[in-house]
Amino acid sequence: xxxxxxxxxxxxxxxxxxxxxxxxxxxxxxxxxxxxxxxxxxxxxxxxxxxxxxxxxxxxxxxxxxxxxxxxxxxxxxxxxxxxxxxxxxxxxxxxxxxxxxxxxxxxxxxxxxxxxxxxxxxxxxxxxxxxxxxxxxxxxxxxxxxxxxxxxxxxxxxxxxxxxxxxxxxxxxxxxxxxxxxxxxxxxxxxxxxxxxxxxxxxxxxxxxxxxxxxxxxxxxxxxxxxxxxxxxxxxxxxxxxxxxxxxxxxxxxxxxxxxxxxxxxxxxxxxxxxxxxxxxxxxxxxxxxxxxxxxxxxxxxxxxxxxxxxxxxxxxxxxxxxxxxxxxxxxxxxxxxx
Amino acid sequence: xxxxxxxxxxxxxxxxxxxxxxxxxxxxxxxxxxxxxxxxxxxxxxxxxxxxxxxxxxxxxxxxxxxxxxxxxxxxxxxxxxxxxxxxxxxxxxxxxxxxxxxxxxxxxxxxxxxxxxxxxxxxxxxxxxxxxxxxxxxxxxxxxxxxxxxxxxxxxxxxxxxxxxxxxxxxxxxxxxxxxxxxxxxxxxxxxxxxxxxxxxxxxxxxxxxxxxxxxxxxxxxxxxxxxxxxxxxxxxxxxxxxxxxxxxxxxxxxxxxxxxxxxxxxxxxxxxxxxxxxxxxxxxxxxxxxxxxxxxxxxxxxxxxxxxxxxxxxxxxxxxxxxxxxxxxxxxxxxxxx
DNA sequence: CCTCATAACTGAAACGATTCATTTGCTGGA
DNA sequence: TCCAGCAAATGAATCGTTTCAGTTATGAGG
Numbered sequence: 001x002x003x004x005x006x007x008x009x010x011x012x013x014x015x016x017x018x019x020x021x022x023x024x025x026x027x028x029x030x031x032x033x034x035x036x037x038x039x040x041x042x043x044x045x046x047x048x049x050x051x052x053x054x055x056x057x058x059x060x061x062x063x064x065x066x067x068x069x070x071x072x073x074x075x076x077x078x079x080x081x082x083x084x085x086x087x088x089x090x091x092x093x094x095x096x097x098x099x100x101x102x103x104x105x106x107x108x109x110x111x112x113x114x115x116x117x118x119x120x121x122x123x124x125x126x127x128x129x130x131x132x133x134x135x136x137x138x139x140x141x142x143x144x145x146x147x148x149x150x151x152x153x154x155x156x157x158x159x160x161x162x163x164x165x166x167x168x169x170x171x172x173x174x175x176x177x178x179x180x181x182x183x184x185x186x187x188x189x190x191x192x193x194x195x196x197x198x199x200x201x202x203x204x205x206x207x208x209x210x211x212x213x214x215x216x217x218x219x220x221x222x223x224x225x226x227x228x229x230x231x232x233x234x235x236x237x238x239x240x241x242x243x244x245x246x247x248x249x250x251x252x253x254x255x256x257x258x259x260x261x262x263x264x265x266x267x268x269x270x271x272x273x274x275x276x277x278x279x280x281x282x283x284x285x286x287x288x289x290x291x292x293x294x295x296x297x298x299x300x301x302x303x304x305x306x307x308x309x310x311x312x313x314x315x316x317x318x319x320x321x322x323x324x325x326x327x328x329x330x331x332x333x334x335x336x337x338x339x340x
Numbered sequence: 341x342x343x344x345x346x347x348x349x350x351x352x353x354x355x356x357x358x359x360x361x362x363x364x365x366x367x368x369x370x371x372x373x374x375x376x377x378x379x380x381x382x383x384x385x386x387x388x389x390x391x392x393x394x395x396x397x398x399x400x401x402x403x404x405x406x407x408x409x410x411x412x413x414x415x416x417x418x419x420x421x422x423x424x425x426x427x428x429x430x431x432x433x434x435x436x437x438x439x440x441x442x443x444x445x446x447x448x449x450x451x452x453x454x455x456x457x458x459x460x461x462x463x464x465x466x467x468x469x470x471x472x473x474x475x476x477x478x479x480x481x482x483x484x485x486x487x488x489x490x491x492x493x494x495x496x497x498x499x500x501x502x503x504x505x506x507x508x509x510x511x512x513x514x515x516x517x518x519x520x521x522x523x524x525x526x527x528x529x530x531x532x533x534x535x536x537x538x539x540x541x542x543x544x545x546x547x548x549x550x551x552x553x554x555x556x557x558x559x560x561x562x563x564x565x566x567x568x569x570x571x572x573x574x575x576x577x578x579x580x581x582x583x584x585x586x587x588x589x590x591x592x593x594x595x596x597x598x599x600x601x602x603x604x605x606x607x608x609x610x611x612x613x614x615x616x617x618x619x620x621x622x623x624x625x626x627x628x629x630x631x632x633x634x635x636x637x638x639x640x641x642x643x644x645x646x647x648x649x650x651x652x653x654x655x656x657x658x659x660x661x662x663x664x665x666x667x668x669x670x671x672x673x674x675x676x677x678x679x680x
Numbered sequence: 681c682c683t684c685a686t687a688a689c690t691g692a693a694a695c696g697a698t699t700c701a702t703t704t705g706c707t708g709g710a
Numbered sequence: 711t712c713c714a715g716c717a718a719a720t721g722a723a724t725c726g727t728t729t730c731a732g733t734t735a736t737g738a739g740g
Binding site for chain 3: 347358361389391395397
């Protein structure tokens, strides 16, 4: 049951292989009658293009590779979704690799993509080591960094401005009337965390009368959030913050649990709460959670667009796109549309 | 800057292309000195195998395609992980497609995989329509269904026994001393839901003195769970259930919120609660949630194993593997290790 | 009826790796 | 010295597609 080739189709339709190829790739250049005859033969034989041969001849594939740090992180699935949609409108396919924060896995996917001669690579890289990526780029495979700016300026990148995100969150808290603000998150060695904190500090500095307390956690998890929330219960209303900016939504969830379920503080009445990332669960929390949303899909689609441009013109200068995140205000800060 | 080919390597090392190919594919058949010389040339030129040419000649690729219904569902990411790990130990790569429950996207990925002449396809298909998959199989590409048993018996499949899962959950509730059990979930048109309910009913029928109340929801969401939980608050201790089996963890979360945060019932003291899927958040809930875990990674790895066996021997009879899920008992039923 | 422009079609060459029937180079035994 | 036997290396043929220079058919204009 070996599969039909273009030669078989040509024979069945009584034309040459060149004509079949034209039907496939330049349909408008073939008269209607011939076109139909060839199409019939294709259907008859169940012919399916052999991508390997196509690619070998063309020297390039119509596939781009995407390597993400964590395939189950909603941020990355949205990025993937954005790039896939953009790709399909250009007749290109995206194949996804999940490095899962493992250097071995990352390297394996890079090997695979390189052997496949992909049109380009989108990657949220594990480390700061760009050597391999630079080399890839130098050999003619465009590389676009996702969610990380290039350390030096040799590679294009698409990222989000976490400093701006921190600003947005705290500006919002001030706007709804809060003055004693706590930042909860950590470790601050994570770039995203320190950037968000940095943005928060900027805004506080610009607003006299507003205080910022930093409560560092060891990880961005629900458990850590709950621990901190629990700790806050012991403070008197005067010493405890009247608003919290959590470094991500998971921490915010933990805080919500610690404050409301274990203790009996009310959100937002006693303490307003805003998270970061706007994960799915955010809107489904007991008190729907305000958050800062990153334009994940746009990140994916513009990364892909840049990639294809670089694929067409190898010596385009590298570009860096930085998106600004967006405020999603919900009941945990506004008190509005409280459910149930 | 065109990339080096095997010919260039051969020239650089002063050997024939056949010898380079042997170094690459049958290293032990090449004397050490020659091997080293060729390896040097490869490194020197930065030679990378052209997979397209390799595949064209070989007639088959070393890639298998995996199509999942929802790339952000932890169940599927675990399945993917399981198959990737298994694949890499066989020198095979997995490329992932996310159909996102869209027939168009599913079809697009099938087209892509077919043109790529993948070694086989793992798929959790959208509908019951297996025609296309049967055809693929008939043309020599093995297909293994994931998380769905084949309607007729033409295709191999790997799935989980949801009836058994329902049994396990309710048996556990009975074991911890509960007698008035409620099943919360829906719509029952979802096969997984009706199977779990079916298992629950079986166990109740076998245990005199145990009652089952079915509370159907319109979707398996946190919101629906919270709505039901809220409703239960109005019932007197005598009429309300003393245990709830939620059709999945999201519903269980909602119930937890409705019962504990909006009302003031205690879990598990007043009502024991068990969910299904054991999602990440389950262990991070205020009261860590008991759940039923599916062996997702094993599903992925055995699906891949079957696939490769069928790829090697095309007329192996189709197989169906059914896994039994596993109980994960936590505080929401046992009352143990309550945090904070 | 001829010429010539154009449309339609043809088919050989090329892409790069693998395979395998041959050739080359050695070594030891007679 | 010759040769059998074996290891090592060779290189042409092959996979299926695309491309493009070249051939054939068509038809308009004279």
